[in-house]
Amino acid sequence: MKATLMNPKQIIAARVAKELKDGDVVNLGIGLPTMVPNYLPEDVSVILQSENGYVGLGPVEGEIDPDIVNAGGQPAGIIEGGAFFDSLFSFELIRGGHVDVTVLGGLEVDAEGNLANWMIPGKMVPGMGGAMDLVTGAKKVIVAMEHTAKNGAPKILEQCRLPLTGKGVVDVIITELAVFRLTEEGLVLDELQEGVSLEMVREKTEASFQVNENIF
Amino acid sequence: MKATLMNPKQIIAARVAKELKDGDVVNLGIGLPTMVPNYLPEDVSVILQSENGYVGLGPVEGEIDPDIVNAGGQPAGIIEGGAFFDSLFSFELIRGGHVDVTVLGGLEVDAEGNLANWMIPGKMVPGMGGAMDLVTGAKKVIVAMEHTAKNGAPKILEQCRLPLTGKGVVDVIITELAVFRLTEEGLVLDELQEGVSLEMVREKTEASFQVNENIF
Amino acid sequence: MQKLMTMEEVPSILNDGMTIMAGGFMGVGTPEKLVSAILEANLKDLTLIANDTAFVETGVGPLVVNRRLKKVITSHIGTNPETGRQMLSGELEVELVPQGTLAERIRAGGSGLGGVLTPTGVGTVVEEGKEKIVVDGREYLLEKPLRCEVALLKAFKADKAGNLVYHRSARNFNPLMALAADTVIVQVEHLVEIGEIDPDEVMTPGILVDKIVVAGGC
Amino acid sequence: MQKLMTMEEVPSILNDGMTIMAGGFMGVGTPEKLVSAILEANLKDLTLIANDTAFVETGVGPLVVNRRLKKVITSHIGTNPETGRQMLSGELEVELVPQGTLAERIRAGGSGLGGVLTPTGVGTVVEEGKEKIVVDGREYLLEKPLRCEVALLKAFKADKAGNLVYHRSARNFNPLMALAADTVIVQVEHLVEIGEIDPDEVMTPGILVDKIVVAGGC
Numbered sequence: 001m002k003a004t005l006m007n008p009k010q011i012i013a014a015r016v017a018k019e020l021k022d023g024d025v026v027n028l029g030i031g032l033p034t035m036v037p038n039y040l041p042e043d044v045s046v047i048l049q050s051e052n053g054y055v056g057l058g059p060v061e062g063e064i065d066p067d068i069v070n071a072g073g074q075p076a077g078i079i080e081g082g083a084f085f086d087s088l089f090s091f092e093l094i095r096g097g098h099v100d101v102t103v104l105g106g107l108e109v110d111a112e113g114n115l116a117n118w119m120i121p122g123k124m125v126p127g128m129g130g131a132m133d134l135v136t137g138a139k140k141v142i143v144a145m146e147h148t149a150k151n152g153a154p155k156i157l158e159q160c161r162l163p164l165t166g167k168g169v170v171d172v173i174i175t176e177l178a179v180f181r182l183t184e185e186g187l188v189l190d191e192l193q194e195g196v197s198l199e200m201v202r203e204k205t206e207a208s209f210q211v212n213e214n215i216f
Numbered sequence: 217m218k219a220t221l222m223n224p225k226q227i228i229a230a231r232v233a234k235e236l237k238d239g240d241v242v243n244l245g246i247g248l249p250t251m252v253p254n255y256l257p258e259d260v261s262v263i264l265q266s267e268n269g270y271v272g273l274g275p276v277e278g279e280i281d282p283d284i285v286n287a288g289g290q291p292a293g294i295i296e297g298g299a300f301f302d303s304l305f306s307f308e309l310i311r312g313g314h315v316d317v318t319v320l321g322g323l324e325v326d327a328e329g330n331l332a333n334w335m336i337p338g339k340m341v342p343g344m345g346g347a348m349d350l351v352t353g354a355k356k357v358i359v360a361m362e363h364t365a366k367n368g369a370p371k372i373l374e375q376c377r378l379p380l381t382g383k384g385v386v387d388v389i390i391t392e393l394a395v396f397r398l399t400e401e402g403l404v405l406d407e408l409q410e411g412v413s414l415e416m417v418r419e420k421t422e423a424s425f426q427v428n429e430n431i432f
Numbered sequence: 433m434q435k436l437m438t439m440e441e442v443p444s445i446l447n448d449g450m451t452i453m454a455g456g457f458m459g460v461g462t463p464e465k466l467v468s469a470i471l472e473a474n475l476k477d478l479t480l481i482a483n484d485t486a487f488v489e490t491g492v493g494p495l496v497v498n499r500r501l502k503k504v505i506t507s508h509i510g511t512n513p514e515t516g517r518q519m520l521s522g523e524l525e526v527e528l529v530p531q532g533t534l535a536e537r538i539r540a541g542g543s544g545l546g547g548v549l550t551p552t553g554v555g556t557v558v559e560e561g562k563e564k565i566v567v568d569g570r571e572y573l574l575e576k577p578l579r580c581e582v583a584l585l586k587a588f589k590a591d592k593a594g595n596l597v598y599h600r601s602a603r604n605f606n607p608l609m610a611l612a613a614d615t616v617i618v619q620v621e622h623l624v625e626i627g628e629i630d631p632d633e634v635m636t637p638g639i640l641v642d643k644i645v646v647a648g649g650c
Numbered sequence: 651m652q653k654l655m656t657m658e659e660v661p662s663i664l665n666d667g668m669t670i671m672a673g674g675f676m677g678v679g680t681p682e683k684l685v686s687a688i689l690e691a692n693l694k695d696l697t698l699i700a701n702d703t704a705f706v707e708t709g710v711g712p713l714v715v716n717r718r719l720k721k722v723i724t725s726h727i728g729t730n731p732e733t734g735r736q737m738l739s740g741e742l743e744v745e746l747v748p749q750g751t752l753a754e755r756i757r758a759g760g761s762g763l764g765g766v767l768t769p770t771g772v773g774t775v776v777e778e779g780k781e782k783i784v785v786d787g788r789e790y791l792l793e794k795p796l797r798c799e800v801a802l803l804k805a806f807k808a809d810k811a812g813n814l815v816y817h818r819s820a821r822n823f824n825p826l827m828a829l830a831a832d833t834v835i836v837q838v839e840h841l842v843e844i845g846e847i848d849p850d851e852v853m854t855p856g857i858l859v860d861k862i863v864v865a866g867g868c
Contacts, residue, residue, distance in 0.1 A: 025857045047857060051531065052457040053601050055855050066460070067588075067600035073458030073487075073511065076601075080845035081811040083852035084600055086607045086635075087457070087483065088539055091532030095552060095762035096829055098858060114555075125519065125528075126510025127484070128558075133532035136552045137762050167555025241639050263639060267749065268675040269819045271637050282678070283806075283818035289676030289705075289729065292819075296627035297593035299634035300818055302825045302853075303675070303701065304757055307750030311544035311770060312611055314640060330773075341737065341746075342728025343702070344776075349750035352770045353544050383773025536763070545754075546767030546783065546790035565764065565783075567794060572764035576785060600850065632818065633851060 008146050008176035011193060014039040015174050016103055016144050020046050027051065027094065027134055029104035030072040032144055036103060047082075049099050051130040053090045056082020071130065094130065095137035102138035104131060106145040106173075108160045111207040113170040113182040115143060116162035128165060135166035147175035147204050154206040156180070156187075177201050180209060188212055224362050224392035227409060230255040231390050232319055232360050236262050243267060243310065243350055245320035246288040248360055252319060263298075265315050267346040269306050272298015287346065310346065311353035318354035320347060322361040322389075324376045327423040329386040329398040331359060332378035344381060351382035363391035363420050370422040372396070372403075393417050396425060404428055435594050436623075437643045442466060443473035445615055445643070446582060449502075451479040453538070453583040453609040458484060458511060459491025461602035463586035463619035465647045467492055470500060477502040481538070481578055483531065483605050484508040485515040496524070505578065507531040530558060533575050535608060541577035542611025550575055583613030587636070590620040591627070594641030595634040603635065610640045617643040653812050654841075655861045660684060661691035663833060663861070664800060667720075669697040671756070671801040671827040676702055676729060677709030679820035681804035681837035683865045685710055688718060695720045699756070699796055701749065701823050702726040703733040714742070723796065725749035748776060751793050753826060759795035760829025768793055801831030805854070808838040809845070812859030813852040821853065828858045835861040 006014065009032050017039035020026060024046045028034050040046065048057035051071050058079040060068075070076040078084070093099060108116040115135055118128040135141050148154055156173060173180040178201045179191035187209040189201060198211065222230065225248050233255035236242060243265045244250050256262065264273035267287045274295040276284075286292040294300070309315060324332040331351055334344040351357050365371055372389060389396040394417045395407035403425040405417060414427065446452075446469075456462025462482075470478070471494060480501050485508075486493040493512045495501055503525040509515035518524035529537065536548045549565055549572035552558070563574040585606045588599035596618060598606055610616050623646045664670075664687075674680025680700075688696070689712060698719050703726075704711040711730045713719055721743040727733035736742035747755065754766045767783055767790035770776070781792040803824045806817035814836060816824055828834050841864045 049857075050601070052460070053604050054849065055857055056849065065600060067602040069458060069460050069601055071457075073460065078600075078849055081809060081813060081856060082849045083813055083855040084603060084849045085852075085855065086598075087531070087604045088535045088608050091535050092757070092761035092829060093855075093857075095532050095550065096760050097762060098829065122520070124510075125516055127506065127508035127528045128530050129484070129508040129510075130531040132530040132556065132558065133552045136554075137532075164556045265639075266819070268678070269822050270631065271639055272631065281818060283820040285676060285678050285819055287675075289678065294631055294818075297591060297595065297638060298631045299595055299637040300631045300821060301634075301637065302816075303749070303822045304753045304826050307753050308539070308543035308611060309637075309639075311750050311768065312542050313544060314611065338738070340728075341734055343724065343726035343746045344748050345702070345726040345728075346749040348748040348774065348776065349770045352772075353750075380774045540766075544769060546769065546785040546788060548758075548766050549764035549792075551762060551764065563783075565781075565792070567764035567792075570764060574767075574783070574785075598850075603850075632816075632821075 009035065011176045012144050012174055015179060015193065016142055019142055019172060020044060020101060024100040025049055025055065025098065027099050027102045027138065031105055033103040033105065049093060051090050051094060053087055054078060054082055054084045091133050094133050097137055097139055099138045101140045101142060102134040103142045103144050104134065106143040106155065108155055108157055108162050109143050109170055109173050110157045110160045111187040111209065113168045114160045115165045115170050116160045118165050119163055121163065131165050135169040140171045141169050142172045142174060143170055144174050147177045154204055157206045158208065177204065185210060189215065191215055225251065227392045228360050228390055231395060231409065232358055235358055235388060236260060236317060240316040241265055241271065241314065243315050243318045243354065247321055249319040249321065265309065267306050267310060269303055270294060270298055270300045307349050310349050313353060313355055315354045317356045317358060318350040319358045319360050320350065322359040322371065324371055324373050324378050325359050325386055325389050326373045326376045327403040327425065329384045330376045331381045331386050332376040334381050335379055337379065347381050351385040356387045357385050358388045358390060359386055360390050363393045370420055373422045374424065393420065401426060405431065407431055435592065435641060435644045437645055439465060439469055439645055439647065442469040442617065442645060446470060446473065446475055448475055449477045450582060451481065451580040453481040453580045453613060454492050455585045455604060455606035455609055456482065456486065456491050457601065457604040459486040461586050461604045461606055462486065462491040463584050464491065466584040466617060466619050466645065467495060470495065471498055476500050479503040481505045481580055483534065485512040487511050488514060503527065505529060507534050535605065537575050537578040538608045538612045541579035542608065545577060547574050547576045578612065580613045582615045582617060583609040585610060585616060585618040587618050587620045589622045589624060589629065590618060590644050591624050591629050593626045594638030594644060595629050596636040596641065597629060597633060598635050607636050610636045615642050616640055617645065619645050619647045621648055653810065653859060653862045655863055657683060657687055657863055657865065660687040660835065660863060664688060664691065664693055666693055667695045668800060669699065669798040671699040671798040671831060672710050673803045673822060673824035673827055674700065674704065674709050675819065675822040677704040679804050679822045679824055680704065680709040681802045682709065684802040684835060684837050684863065685713060688713065689716055694718050697721040699723045699798055701752065703730040705729050706732060723747060725752050753823065755793050755796040756826045756830045759797035760826065763795060765792050765794045797830050799831065800833045800835060801827040803828060803834060803836040805836050805838045807840045807842060807847065808836060808862050809842050809847050811844045812856030812862060813847050814854040814859065815847060815851060816853050825854050828854045833860045834858055835863065837863050837865045839866055
């Protein structure tokens with residue numbers, strides 16, 4: 001896997017894939033997170049949960065069934081061994097800790113593990129959908145996002161400024177530059193992506209963080 | 217229907233049957249209440265709900281299926297058009313007001329519509345099973361019981377002395393002597409069974425009650 | 433009781449100003465022909481409870497676009513830009529509710545609960561105006577029941593007693609809403625005789641269904 | 651993950667003093683062979699959560715009769731006189747819970763809720779020690795979640811991924827308990843290959859099931 005051949009989104013998706021264990025039940029947000037399964041090694045297979053009501057989300061097989069869509073409303077399929085259920089049960093699974101990992105995008109994340117990704121007041125108010133339940137209930141919350149906004153502004157902040165999706169919910173932040181983990185000691189830089197220096201990360205990160213010495 | 221040919225339980229069951237309307241969803245307690253369907257007129261058909269998880273409770277048809285029992289654990293059947301579900305859904309139906317009528321026995325009932333039928337401290341403690349949910353959730357609660365205890369003591373009291381099953385939940389009391397209704401004005405004697413005098417009812421009833429003048 | 437009704441009779445049980453629920457997720461599992469009946473009947477000032485406002489031309493989307501709603505209680509409006517536009521301009525009241533909480537509130541309304549305690553939304557704007565209750569050291573929000581006058585459902589199959597079977601991911605909110613309405617109308621693709629659906633396969637028992645409209649297709 | 655296990659391996663995941671749940675209503679839907687495994691393994695001081703204590707010789711009844719329980723949380727003990735006897739003599743702690751409330755508490759435990767507000771039990775001894783919360787002028791009891799270390803379920807059919815189908819009124823508490831346990835063991839009558847159960851007919855998805863023991867018969 002040569003990082004030089006990949007764009008930022010691919011680098012992020014590939015790194016997220018390494019966080020998943022064989023047999024994990026995983027919910028992937030819309031966009032970048034849906035690329036993650038492409039980077040799973042052959043001996044790791046995860047079960048995708050779709051919050052609109054099933055486990056075993058897969059690609060469309062054969063003809064499109066208009067009654068099978070993913071959580072973005074796009075045509076999808078179900079793998080053998082999957083199961084459909086209603087929205088109540090879907091969120092019993094999510095809120096009840098039966099989803100091992102949720103991977104979602106972020107507008108802002110902060111040093112306290114807060115996440116903001118559902119609205120920009122006065123501008124973009126799509127609604128939270130299932131995101132607030134996912135970050136509250138999933139055993140492991142991975143935020144997969146580009147390190148900075150399009151204008152270069154940091155997205156990993158000392159404190160989120162946008163309305164929160166969840167408070168103190170984030171476990172891992174994965175960007176094209178680095179991997180951070182939220183620990184009892186606060187935010188820790190746990191890994192640098194290939195060819196990235198600590199200085200580059202510091203420069204593009206507003207939040208203060210500790211550095212795992214093992215990364216060098 | 218000649219009352220003289222019927223024993224007290226039959227008289228009660230036959231009178232309860234008159235309270236049911238065609239299409240009602242009805243939950244019948246163990247014992248006397250299960251006799252009620254025998255007395256339904258031909259043009260009235262009710263749907264029986266069984267709190268262990270189905271609607272459409274009926275008699276065993278053909279071979280006994282050990283997986284089909286009524287709420288007393290006895291072999292039962294299901295009519296065409298019935299449906300099985302889990303205990304959670306069963307009580308969603310019950311608590312949510314989707315059961316029109318529940319008919320159950322009573323140890324004591326009082327002038328405030330309280331019912332006691334689930335335990336006698338230090339003696340009989342079978343547990344409340346589904347009774348507390350049924351009296352709380354069913355749209356109409358009918359207590360079907362003999363007018364007095366075996367020793368002749370009144371069971372319709374000024375105030376229940378046994379631990380309650382439900383507070384202010386009873387709508388109708390049907391005994392072999394009379395029919396009472398709980399109204400905004402309190403307990404009202406609404407009907408005398410055939411051959412029963414008002415004096416006889418007064419003598420065997422501890423609770424004070426008003427009398428519907430139309431009964432004479 | 434005769435439960436079958438024609439699409440033409442649908443408006444007779446709907447009124448201006450009603451609170452309605454509609455099943456569906458991004459339009460999948462939404463009874464679009466019942467939605468059309470509302471549009472054709474010129475109903476207005478409705479309060480809609482639904483997972484999302486779908487797209488401009490599908491699901492419940494046209495109810496927004498054609499200004500039939502006074503208020504919507506929903507988890508997501510991002511795919512129908514008209515909802516956001518009307519919200520920002522003050523034409524439409526929008527109550528945004530986390531999706532799992534929306535499901536819980538509808539279930540509470542349908543099952544006689546006074547509410548549920550959920551951790552979802554603690555520390556966010558969702559907690560505004562809500563009671564916080566601590567259970568075993570953790571904070572929860574008290575979320576209250578939702579009910580409606582009429583629920584509009586879509587099922588794959590119904591028997592004449594109203595027993596319903598949903599298909600694939602078109603199930604979503606439909607079974608929950610069947611419990612939380614004074615009147616339940618279901619648009620079904622296939623109608624079968626009583627006894628043709630195995631009682632273990634029924635997803636919504638017929639006792640919850642008031643009216644069945646056969647609309648075929650998908 | 652290999653989910654199939656033999657009856658002989660069952661005791662290896664059980665310990666003295668554990669809290670367990672067992673499906674079933676008066677013994678119907680109870681995994682009686684898993685119950686036998688507990689008896690044979692001489693496990694003791696268990697806390698049992700189950701709808702009822704069944705009869706002396708069926709369902710979970712033998713766990714009471716053979717004194718394997720320290721405590722039972724249940725809605726009904728009347729059909730197993732030994733439960734009442736042990737309760738009155740102080741040998742067994744019995745927490746009686748209304749059946750609908752028991753279902754809600756198990757669901758709350760399995761679905762991450764801090765509790766539910768139910769009107770059931772208001773004005774009775776059931777309210778003792780519980781918080782009362784008024785919503786829209788009506789009193790409710792705050793009922794808290796129940797969870798367990800191991801749930802013992804019975805299903806009619808399972809595929810090798812653990813997807814379950816229950817049969818008739820043997821469903822009862824089984825699907826709820828599947829969510830509320832650290833480890834879920836299911837005794838199944840029929841085992842089929844993955845893909846043989848239609849995804850619309852699955853009643854408990856395999857992701858909730860840890861171990862499958864094929865025990866045939868009924």
